[in-house]
Amino acid sequence: MHWAFEFMQEVDGGAVYLRLTTRQLEQPERTFTDTQIDDLLRGAYRHVSPAPDAEVAIVYTGAVAAEAIEAFESILEDVPGAGLLAVPSPDRLHRDWSSALAERANGRRCVSHVERLLGMLPPNAGLATVIDGPPGTLSWLGGVCGHRVAPLGVDRFGQSGDIPDLYREYRLDVDAIIGAVAAVLPPLVPHR
8 A cells, every 4th residue: 555655646656456345354464575575566476486396376366365375275285386376466467567578579688577476387387366356367377478277256246145155156265276276287197
């Protein structure tokens, strides 16, 4: 919020999009390094860094953080080394990537923040993305480094119920995230 208020008042600043939710999220006590603050302000940070041979990363935005973290913890025994990426600002992350693409089209060397983050994953790794909004908000991440992606999100409206029922209906719950992870895991190669 501090950054947002300063940005709105800058001469070359602009509007800031705030997503609102009726779900309260517990905010853990944390102390951020300057690098972590920079990552956060650039749109994404590694909640848990992937291992060099990671097969998958779960990528989440917003109020589904608890489900993403629980799903991540559930898969670690079967998929050790998986990564967990938090994307508090998909628009800033995408804008930076688009800017880097334009710079390269003009012959300049430029690597975006998201390319550095996803570049830690092997090319055959997959991304399971989840957001309590349109799934396309994060599905573009598969195009950054060519990773397979299974995007979860809200693609229709009109249901009513409590959060667990709605998350199950819209496939935002822990089971759906684990299913998305399974969908993007590299295929097993049979031993001969």
